[in-house]
Amino acid sequence: MTATAGLAPDTASPPVTPTPEGPGPTLGPSIEDLLTAYRSGERTPTDTVLAVLAAIDERGADGTWITVVERDRLLRRARDMEQHTDPTTLPLYGIPFGVKDSLDVAGLPTTLACPEFAYVPDSTAPAVQRLIDAGAICIGKTNLDQFATGLNGTRTPYPVPRSVYGQGLISGGSSSGSALAVALGQVPFAVATDTAGSGRVPPALNGIVGYKPSRGLLSTVGLVPACRSLDCVTLIAGRVADLTVPFDVMAAVDLDDPYTRERRPDTTPSSDVRVGLPDPDELQFFGDNVMRDAHLTARALLRQVCSTVDAPLAPFTAAGELLYAGPWVAERLTEFRDFVTDHADAIVPVVRDILQGGSRYDALDVFAAQHRLGELKAQVAHLWQQMDVLVLPTIGTTFTVDEVLADPIATNTVLGHYTHFGNLLDLCGVAVPAGLTTDGRPVSLMILGPALADDRILALAAAWSAAIRSTR
Known part of the structure; x- marks a missing residue:
């Protein structure tokens, strides 16, 4: 039913496969580009x-x-879309996307980058199913740091x-594959997750956009949990508009999710928003003065x-220091x-x-x-009375694959300083x-808001x- 994209796991040690040096992201057509081309007949979902x-x-x-869905199955899905009586009722008609391999898609293995853990679910995660019901085409499952544990993208047997910026830079994790699928122009958006920064660090390292919604x-x-009380399904895209369309489709109360909650619209004009900025002396760039500048x-x-x-x-x-220096690490162990x-x-x-x-x-503890x-x-909470959003670096510095493999814990801590x-x-x-x-390395700003300020930050x-x- 499925085919792997030529990725042979090696559990002895993570293989490092060099890829061509690149100048940055090469975005494919946006959601609106594709919908416009479909409406005009210039292009079809099969194309x-x-x-x-x-x-x-x-x-x-x-x-x-x-895992990439078999060619015949994808083409059948595309042809089914082309037979739809009214494509205008489907906001994601014929739009391809990827799913991080910690979320279930019926008939595709869920591996968490651990082949021995893999299972094939009978049902699709509701958030992903809503995309499919809206006309989107799931291309397959994307790579990640094993068990969604890590921010660097090297903790995988595949x-x-x-990074698309070359120089031997990491792609970031744990949603490494979701970010690359977008940054390489293969899909306009991908579904990811974010427990400690996994939906923001990989986009930062690949020059694209990552959105961590309010939990619930x-x-x-x-979703196979990393830390169940903190886990968040997220979106990665090349453009902000390619985040908002799937988010509008996916956001819904799910009474089977103990942390579910309802979206709260925010109509505050951007010009009226108070932006909190820390004193530069409080910001940490870990000796990377070029990134600081x-x-x-x-x-x-x-x-x-x-x-x-x-x-x-x-x-x-x-608060961030509590995550890995506190008992939330034990919450990860409860699942596995x-x-x-x-x-x-x-x-x-x-x-x-x-x-x-x-x-x-x-x-x-x-x-x-x-x-x-x-x-x-x-x-x-007191600070949110004085500001509406907080703007920080997404990451304070970057690392190469070799640097991370040489010191995996310290580099991971640095990558998560702001997330x-x-x-x-x-x-x-x-x-x-x-x-x-x-x-020539990517710079990323992170806009943070209190819970349910999602419309404001987008x-x-x-x-x-x-x-x-x-x-520019």
């Missing part, structure tokens, strides 16, 4: 499916996809993906187009405890060590961490491309993306 398959075949085993707006039913240059543009206020960063980063015990050799070593580390926490997090949430606290503090966020450093992301493009 799109054939183009996507050709692009995937041309790249070969580059670490983007784990070929290690690399997109159903997590059919590039971030401050991008941030200066924001000061020209919106009202800004000073915002302390300390309560946010203090039996598998870790019975199949330890099937797990990438650094992932195994992280999961097993959860066993050192007890109930006292859990309550102490919850109390500390409650204190920090109260501090942050680890997002779900702990119940925030929503969008990572937006903001140009390049002088040595509107700002669209406005600021346009301003940054016009400046």
Whole structure:
């Protein structure tokens, strides 16, 4: 029923497959481009499916996809779309997309980048099913850091993906394949997840847009949990508009999801939004002065187009430190405890060590961490009275694949410096491309808002993306 995209797993050590050096993302047609072409008869969903398959075949085993739907099945789906009596009723008619391989799609293996863990579900995750019901065409399942544990994209038994900016840079994780499928122009959007930054770090490293909604707006039913209380289904796209269309389709209350909640429209004009900016001395770039200069240059543009206020960063980063230095690591182990015990050799070593580390926490640690997090949430709630959004770097620096493999824990901590606290503090966020450093690496701004401020941050992301493009 399915075919793998030439990716042979090797559980002994993650293979590094070099890919051609690239100057950055090469975006394919947008959702609106495709819909317009379909309406005019210039293109059909079959044409799109054939183009996507050709692009995937041309790249070969580059670490983007784990499973690609069989050609005949995709073509049948495209032809079914072409027989629809009224395509205008389908907001995603004939639009191809990818799904991170921690979410279920009926008939496709769910592997979490661990072949020994794989199973084939009978049903599709509701959030993904809503896309399919709206006319979208699922191309397949994308690569990830194993068990969605990591922000760097190297923790996989499949070929290690690399950033489209070349220079040996990592693609970011855990949603590495979802980001690359978009940045390579194969699909206009992909479904990902974000527990500690996985839906924002890979887009930042590939020059595209990543959106982490407020937890509960997109159903997590059919998602194999990383940390069930923090997990969030997310979207990655090349353009902000290609986030908002699928988000509108996917956002719905799901009473089978214990964390579900209803979307709250926000009509605050962008010009009235107060933007919180920390003092530059509070920002951490880990010795990467080139990245610091590039971030401050991008941030200066924001000061020209919106009202800004000073915002302390300390309560946010203090919350982030709880994620991997606190008992939430134990929550990861609850899902995979039996598998870790019975199949330890099937797990990438650094992932195994992280999961097993959860066993050192007890109930006292859990309550102490919850109390500390409650204190920090109260501090942050006061800050939202003074600002409407907070703007930070998405990442403070970049790493090469070799640097990450040499020091996997420390580099991962650095990559999550600005993202680890997002779900702990119940925030929503969008990572937006903001140009390049002088040595050709991607720069990304992150717009964060309180829970249910999703419409606000998406509107700002669209406005600021346009301003940054016009400046460049």
